[in-house]
Amino acid sequence: MASIQQGLTRALLAILLLLQPGFALPRAGGVQARAPASTSTSSSPTPAPSTSRTASSAATKTCNGRSEYCNRSYSNVTFVGSHDSAFVGSLPQQNQNIDIKAQLDMGIRYLQTQTHHSILDDDTLELCHTSCFLKDAGTLKSYLGTVKDWLDDNPDEVVTLLLTNGDSVSITDFGDTFKSSRIDKYAFVPSSSPDKLSMDDWPTLGDLISSGKRLVVFLDYGADTTKVNYILDEFTYYFETPYDVTDSSFPDCKIDRPSGASASGRMYVVNHFLDVDLFGAKVPDRDHAAKTNAATGDGSIGAQADKCKALYDRAPNVVLADFVDQGGVMDAQKALNGL
Numbered sequence: 001m002a003s004i005q006q007g008l009t010r011a012l013l014a015i016l017l018l019l020q021p022g023f024a025l026p027r028a029g030g031v032q033a034r035a036p037a038s039t040s041t042s043s044s045p046t047p048a049p050s051t052s053r054t055a056s057s058a059a060t061k062t063c064n065g066r067s068e069y070c071n072r073s074y075s076n077v078t079f080v081g082s083h084d085s086a087f088v089g090s091l092p093q094q095n096q097n098i099d100i101k102a103q104l105d106m107g108i109r110y111l112q113t114q115t116h117h118s119i120l121d122d123d124t125l126e127l128c129h130t131s132c133f134l135k136d137a138g139t140l141k142s143y144l145g146t147v148k149d150w151l152d153d154n155p156d157e158v159v160t161l162l163l164t165n166g167d168s169v170s171i172t173d174f175g176d177t178f179k180s181s182r183i184d185k186y187a188f189v190p191s192s193s194p195d196k197l198s199m200d201d202w203p204t205l206g207d208l209i210s211s212g213k214r215l216v217v218f219l220d221y222g223a224d225t226t227k228v229n230y231i232l233d234e235f236t237y238y239f240e241t242p243y244d245v246t247d248s249s250f251p252d253c254k255i256d257r258p259s260g261a262s263a264s265g266r267m268y269v270v271n272h273f274l275d276v277d278l279f280g281a282k283v284p285d286r287d288h289a290a291k292t293n294a295a296t297g298d299g300s301i302g303a304q305a306d307k308c309k310a311l312y313d314r315a316p317n318v319v320l321a322d323f324v325d326q327g328g329v330m331d332a333q334k335a336l337n338g339l
């Protein structure tokens with residue numbers, strides 16, 4: 001027993017040493033990595049060395065790529081979001097050209113996607129377009145795994161998920177899926193939970209990052225913060241402008257959902273994705289995407305945001321776009337944040 005434990009301890013020490021920056025692996029075959037004499041007899045593993053990243057990032061701190069965002073309340077930042085982010089490809093019903101990781105890598109920090117229950121298994125959440133018979137982009141668990149990996153690799157970034165719950169799947173199934181992908185450890189829980197966090201009380205992006213709670217999650221229907229405290233009810237926090245717009249001038253900023261809601265006390269989502277009618281079905285207008293997603297000009301993100309700003313006296317919190325690789329969505333986001 002004791003010798004097995006010693007062997008394990010030694011193996012653990014060897015692994016820790018291999019993880020040390022600058023530890024050179026022996027080149028010759030068959031040579032074992034040997035712990036230095038000073039630690040080889042120690043029974044408790046030495047603590048992992050603290051990396052230099054904490055110190056250096058304090059000096060040149062950025063939040064979502066800019067130092068200016070660190071000090072801004074989450075509710076006072078504009079994000080350009082990817083609408084139907086999981087539906088990637090060139091078919092008419094697909095909304096994006098580039099995959100989730102590429103969207104995050106290009107700067108998108110707000111991901112919207114539809115969920116439905118799987119055709120085969122009611123308890124499994126799948127990312128499907130309208131119905132899983134029409135388009136099934138894989139499981140929510142695998143999607144969340146991709147986002148988690150990206151968060152692991154990018155410690156100074158805040159990401160938001162806006163999920164729809166088209167089949168009224170139970171909130172605990174969402175919670176289980178978040179837990180099984182291990183992304184729940186990043187999920188932000190408002191200090192007011194289970195009650196609403198008022199607009200003025202949102203933490204800054206810098207606070208979210210330093211607390212490690214860098215994932216903000218909203219669900220359109222069926223959220224219950226007494227059961228899953230980090231999945232927030234979208235329409236408690238936001239209102240939305242009309243969606244499925246087919247007028248390329250995006251003339252409208254009125255409150256579409258929740259119907260009859262007041263703008264006051266709510267952040268807001270502008271649905272800035274253009275559809276065309278294809279044999280009676282509304283599909284994303286791919287050909288027009290560069291113009292729709294431009295920072296300025298007729299029918300652009302900037303033009304619709306200006307109309308909404310005039311109406312509500314503040315910038316949109318979210319502008320959802322199809323084909324985020326087209327046009328100039330990051331430029332538009334920068335401008336909307338006054339940078």
Ligand SMILES: *[C@@H]1O[C@H](CO)[C@@H](O)[C@H](O)[C@H]1NC(C)=O
Pocket residue numbers: 071
């Ligand atoms: C952050 O914001 C606070 C209050 O709005 C302000 O007093 C402070 O100077 C800001 N800090 C930086 C680094 O901008």
Ligand SMILES: *[C@@H]1O[C@H](CO)[C@@H](O)[C@H](O)[C@H]1NC(C)=O
Pocket residue numbers: 075076077078313314315316317
């Ligand atoms: C953030 O606050 C500034 C100053 O009050 C305002 O001009 C801007 O529209 C706000 N942005 C958002 C997204 O609330």
